[in-house]
């Protein structure tokens with residue numbers, strides 16, 4: 016168990032399982048891309064560890080760059096995506112693969128598509144290590160997905176809770192208190208005891 020700020024997190028996905036998913040994604044992408052020299056674009060901050068480990072597994076020539084977007088406050092995704100660092104090079108005609116740590120609502124991905132809309136890239140593929148299908152509310156195709164996870168907040172392997180936890184080599188899931196579990200299962204205290212309309 017790990018404590019970050021006010022919350023507790025329990026072990027969820029091991030470093031070995033992450034490594035296997037990353038190896039699989041890297042070989043799928045290498046196979047699909049063939050002889051092109053791709054540009055891998057990481058979305059900072061969360062994806063720094065994914066990008067670093069991914070490109071070591073991608074054993075062919077490639078370029079690596081980053082953009083920096085921010086959407087999360089605490090444990091909640093917001094629609095208000097801030098562009099902190101945009102694209103700094105011309106990618107027209109290039110084969111681009113976005114490398115994401117996690118896709119949740121898809122709001123960040125929508126911003127990525129807005130950024131690339133006028134770039135005239137040859138192709139744009141989306142790869143993400145983690146994906147929360149229950150939370151995703153967009154239609155953009157996800158070309159490569161490492162591990163699907165339930166709609167619960169996780170930390171580790173680049174992912175933070177208010178700045179902490181990025182350096183954990185494995186993934187931890189937020190631990191619900193008994194009170195939160197009871198709320199989900201039984202509703203707020205007193206629910207079901209009142210008069211029915």
Ligand code: 5GP
Nearest residue numbers: 061092118119120121122123168169174175
């Ligand atoms: P989206 O815009 O798809 O809702 O969320 C994308 C970004 O929110 C991710 O790149 C990541 O930075 C952050 N995020 C989404 N889900 C989680 C989560 O479970 N844990 C953490 N630490 N960050 C998350």
Ligand code: MG
Nearest residue numbers: 058061116117
């Ligand atoms: Mg991210």
Ligand code: MG
Nearest residue numbers: 061087174175
């Ligand atoms: Mg974050």
